[in-house]
Amino acid sequence: MSKKLIAGNWKMNGSLAANEALVQAMLAGIGQPPAEVALCAPAPYLAQLQALLQGSPIAWGSQDVSAHEQGAYTGEISVAMLKDFGCRYAIVGHSERRQYHGETDEIVAAKAQRALSSGITPIVCVGETLAEREANETESVVKRQLAAVIHTVGHCITEIVVAYEPVWAIGTGKTATPEMAQAVHAVLRAQLAAATTNPKRVHILYGGSMNAANAASLLAQPDIDGGLIGGASLKAADFLQIVAAAG
Numbered sequence: 001m002s003k004k005l006i007a008g009n010w011k012m013n014g015s016l017a018a019n020e021a022l023v024q025a026m027l028a029g030i031g032q033p034p035a036e037v038a039l040c041a042p043a044p045y046l047a048q049l050q051a052l053l054q055g056s057p058i059a060w061g062s063q064d065v066s067a068h069e070q071g072a073y074t075g076e077i078s079v080a081m082l083k084d085f086g087c088r089y090a091i092v093g094h095s096e097r098r099q100y101h102g103e104t105d106e107i108v109a110a111k112a113q114r115a116l117s118s119g120i121t122p123i124v125c126v127g128e129t130l131a132e133r134e135a136n137e138t139e140s141v142v143k144r145q146l147a148a149v150i151h152t153v154g155h156c157i158t159e160i161v162v163a164y165e166p167v168w169a170i171g172t173g174k175t176a177t178p179e180m181a182q183a184v185h186a187v188l189r190a191q192l193a194a195a196t197t198n199p200k201r202v203h204i205l206y207g208g209s210m211n212a213a214n215a216a217s218l219l220a221q222p223d224i225d226g227g228l229i230g231g232a233s234l235k236a237a238d239f240l241q242i243v244a245a246a247g
């Protein structure tokens with residue numbers, strides 16, 4: 001396994017002025033980070049991130065990408081457009097998109113494949129709702145979600161990043177314990193091992209209220225290869241502490 005990956009997901013937050021201040025504070029403090037670092041911004045700010053982050057140790061990406069190549073898909077953003085703005089990553093299948101935009105496992109898999117086809121690394125989010133966890137369905141849900149991607153992208157599965165994000169932990173301040181998260185990550189690693197000879201090549205990130213205080217214990221787990229960070233990626237000091245904890 002290479003370095004861990006710490007990716008921020010700003011969600012629908014930010015402004016030109018706020019982003020500039022946030023990114024400058026991150027750049028001032030980041031030094032030589034012990035992990036790979038990325039920020040995933042709302043699409044209108046990708047040009048700003050490109051200008052601010054070019055040549056820095058922080059990569060950038062989008063929070064979604066269209067499954068289609070181009071054409072009559074009003075409101076969607078193509079992978080070629082993301083390439084134009086230097087994106088390295090695209091989050092796909094975030095639970096907020098599955099929940100509010102009706103994204104199915106098949107749509108998420110098609111988006112992941114479209115990203116891969118242009119050399120953008122999809123960060124594929126999987127995770128169970130509270131009701132699914134309480135019904136003991138966590139394992140079957142995350143395996144179903146990942147299976148759709150494995151089925152669609154085939155041997156390219158080693159090029160994706162997986163983010164395990166229990167839906168009940170996102171933005172709630174409730175974090176899976178390191179042991180709970182590790183158990184699910186081990187399930188996902190075993191599923192990857194059945195699909196590729198190199199399952200350790202795939203970063204499996206944990207996401208769900210990861211913060212400066214809990215990052216080190218989560219990142220110490222053997223199958224937690226980094227974090228997808230929502231709220232704490234909007235505060236430079238917190239985000240930098242998470243990056244430091246990934247060393």
Ligand code: PEP
Nearest residue numbers: 170171207208209230231
């Ligand atoms: C996310 O949105 O991917 C996320 C993990 O959010 P938070 O860290 O705020 O729970």
